[in-house]
Amino acid sequence: MGVGKTTIGKLVADKLNRPFIDVDEEIEKEYGMPVSQIFKQIGEKAFREREKQLIAELAEQEKKVISLGGGAFLQDEIREICLSSCIVIHLDLSLESWKDRLSLILESRPVLHGKSISEMEELFYNRQEIYAQHHLKINTDNLKADQIAEKMISTLSMEFGVKQ
Numbered sequence: 338m339g340v341g342k343t344t345i346g347k348l349v350a351d352k353l354n355r356p357f358i359d360v361d362e363e364i365e366k367e368y369g370m371p372v373s374q375i376f377k378q379i380g381e382k383a384f385r386e387r388e389k390q391l392i393a394e395l396a397e398q399e400k401k402v403i404s405l406g407g408g409a410f411l412q413d414e415i416r417e418i419c420l421s422s423c424i425v426i427h428l429d430l431s432l433e434s435w436k437d438r439l440s441l442i443l444e445s446r447p448v449l450h451g452k453s454i455s456e457m458e459e460l461f462y463n464r465q466e467i468y469a470q471h472h473l474k475i476n477t478d479n480l481k482a483d484q485i486a487e488k489m490i491s492t493l494s495m496e497f498g499v500k501q
Contacts, residue, residue, distance in 0.1 A: 339407075339430075339435060340428040340429075340430045340435070340477055341428065341477065341482055341485070342359075342404040342405070342407075342428060343359045343362070343404050344482045345428065345477075345482050345485050345486050345489070346359065346402050346403075346404040347402075348482055348483060348485075348486035349402050349486045349489055349490060350401075350402035352486060352487075352490055352501060353402065353490065353499065353501055354501070355400050355401055355402050356400075356401050356402070357401075357402045357403075357404070358395060358401055358402070358403050358404070359403075359404045360388060360391055360392060360395070360403065360404065360405050360406055360409060361404075361406040363391060364384065364387055364388060364391065367387070372384065372406070385408075385409075385412065388406065388409050388412075388415070389409075389412060389414055389415055392405065392409060392415050392418060392419070393414075393415075393418055396418045396419060396422040396423055397422065403423070405419070407464065410425075410467060410468065411464065411467050416467070416470060420470060420471075420472075424472050424473065424493065424497055424499075425470070425471045425472045425473070426471060426472065426473045426474070426475060426489060427468045427469075427471040427473070427474045427475070428475055428477050428485070429468075429474050429475065429476045429477060429478075430476075430477050430478060431478050432458060432461055432462075434477075434478050434479075435461060436454075472497075473489075473492060473493070473496065473497075475488055475489050475492070
């Protein structure tokens with residue numbers, strides 16, 4: 338959450354000449370409102386069901402760059418679908434760097450609303466355990482989005498044979 342998945346995903350998709358899909362943005366378009374409002378008006382459960390359905394559809398399609406919302410990968414079914422059908426990349430960000438970004442992401446992340454700093458830290462560390470299940474990890478601390486994208490493309494090319 339707040340690591341730059343959308344920004345970096347768009348850069349990678351452009352460089353690989355592939356379509357980019359941000360799952361949260363797609364669902365926001367469908368409902369005509371931001372995720373925070375969907376949570377309030379329709380509920381997190383309905384959002385998570387639509388999220389799972391959309392990700393399952395997208396995972397069957399080849400040569401796409403897909404960005405999942407920070408909470409999507411916490412669902413067992415989504416995690417299993419992604420790990421078996423996609424190259425899952427974890428954009429790793431330290432707690433200190435994440436805290437530096439909190440002011441930028443707080444309003445748009447309903448899961449953080451009303452939480453204390455210690456509760457947010459606990460959420461961060463709990464998610465790290467789940468995010469440890471991936472095919473590739475890219476540390477993003479102190480790197481700009483274009484540097485992260487280049488590092489990702491280089492690693493995808495060397496380790497997975499992904500061509501530009």
